[in-house]
Structures are given as structure tokens and as C-alpha cells.
Amino acid sequence: MTPPPDLTISGQASIDGAPLFAPLTLSLKAGQWTCLLGGSGVGKTTVLRLIAGLATGAEFTGEIRASDGLPVAERVAYMAQDDLLLPWATVAQNVALGARLRGERVDQDRRARLIARMRLQDHMTKKPSELSGGQRQRVALARTLMEDKPIILLDEPFSALDARTRADMQDLAAEALQGRTVLLVTHDPAEAARLGQSIMVMTRHGLTPCQPPHAPAPRKVDDLETLETQGALLKLLREEVA
Numbered sequence: 001m002t003p004p005p006d007l008t009i010s011g012q013a014s015i016d017g018a019p020l021f022a023p024l025t026l027s028l029k030a031g032q033w034t035c036l037l038g039g040s041g042v043g044k045t046t047v048l049r050l051i052a053g054l055a056t057g058a059e060f061t062g063e064i065r066a067s068d069g070l071p072v073a074e075r076v077a078y079m080a081q082d083d084l085l086l087p088w089a090t091v092a093q094n095v096a097l098g099a100r101l102r103g104e105r106v107d108q109d110r111r112a113r114l115i116a117r118m119r120l121q122d123h124m125t126k127k128p129s130e131l132s133g134g135q136r137q138r139v140a141l142a143r144t145l146m147e148d149k150p151i152i153l154l155d156e157p158f159s160a161l162d163a164r165t166r167a168d169m170q171d172l173a174a175e176a177l178q179g180r181t182v183l184l185v186t187h188d189p190a191e192a193a194r195l196g197q198s199i200m201v202m203t204r205h206g207l208t209p210c211q212p213p214h215a216p217a218p219r220k221v222d223d224l225e226t227l228e229t230q231g232a233l234l235k236l237l238r239e240e241v242a
């Protein structure tokens, strides 16, 4: 794996000639978590998919650049909103899906370590339908980590989880992805306040930064500054739709 780079996406996007988002520059710091919030349909998933080099419905004018000058898309692991697990495959097979699709040998040791880290060792042979929502999310996160990429894009990865499982998953993800360049799209101000080392709110007009708390992430859910950031973010988001 190459060292995680800084990443910048700058440009504008439109759909069928109508602007989706105005010219913006989103800079991700190497080895840090950047959280991106914003109203529904403002283009957050589009930004992730552009960085990942995946198809979008938008025409994008601009550039996506890594600080080391190396190609970006091939160094990205992308965890989509939906966990996208194959229903007929076991947990172990789903975690190793990327290697299998590429016809590569599966690194069994690495897979076993990740499955243990996600506390899934008792579920290795189960199919997704036999798992809870939180367990499925952990499989999807293990699969994302199995790719061992320096740039990680997470699209509302914990949105379907109950509050306790969500907090557990945030802790797990923060620990497991330490040192990677992470972009997390979330609708949850509390999540951004816990995890973000940089926090941005996206609107059709561009990006508004929000000062993250000073404590290292993941922050305690009842940390005062974290709660203040959560409140400030909620206020920003409400102003954006007003």
C-alpha cells in the first residue's frame, strides 16, 4: 500500500445541463477523517463516486488529484450506502469478494485477522440473511479493509444501525482505519462530531467548513465540545434548507 496521500477534488457538476453543485474544492488531509454532510440530493454520493472513478449521472468538470501525483481511483476502497453483500455467499466469501472478482489468491491470514477484528469469527459460514444489520455492516467494513487501500470512501455506512451499534461501529472503524485518508458521508451531525478531523457541509452553492472538536477521534458521545459541534452542525444544516 502506498502512504495515504492528501486528496483534492475541485470542480463542478451538472445533470442534463442543470447544475448539481457549483464550483467547489474539497481537500482531504492525508491520514485523516473528513466528514461531508449536506441535504439529500446535493451531490455527496456523486463526489464519492467521482473520486472512486465510478459512473455517476453527472457531467463533472474539474480535477481529482492526489498529493503524490499517483492515480487515485485504483487506490480507493469504497463502502456504499447499501452493504452490497452477495446473498448466496458466506461471510468469509463476502469479505474476500474483491480478490475473487479479480481472480487473485485470497490472503487467508489477513481475512482471518479482519474477521476477528470485526468480531465476526462465530459467523464465518453464515449467509447475510442470517446476520443482523450491525453484523452485515461489519462484514461490509471488513471487506472494505480487506482491500488494504490508502483512501477510504464511506457512504452513510452506519445509517441503518441502532444508536448503540452505531457508536460501536464508529469506534471500530476509527481504530481500524487509523492513518488512512478517509472521506465519510453522513447525515448524522453526532457522527461527524465524533469522527471528523475536518467537517464540511455541502450545498448546491459550495462547501461550508465547521470547526471540529479538539479532542482526538473517536470522541466520547457526551464530550461537551463534541456536543457543541453537533449542535453547530445541526444549526448549519437547518439554515441550509431554510
Ligand SMILES: Nc1ncnc2c1ncn2[C@@H]1O[C@H](COP(=O)(O)OP(=O)(O)OP(=O)(O)O)[C@@H](O)[C@H]1O
Binding pocket: 015, 020, 038, 039, 040, 041, 042, 043, 044, 045, 046, 047, 056, 057, 058
Ligand atoms: N445515475 C444517475 N443518473 C442521473 N441522476 C442521478 C444519478 N445518480 C444520482 N443522480 C441525481 O444526482 C443528484 C445527486 O445525487 P447524490 O446521490 O449524489 O446525492 P446525495 O447528496 O448523496 O443524496 P442523499 O443524501 O440522498 O444520498 C440527485 O438529484 C440524484 O437524483
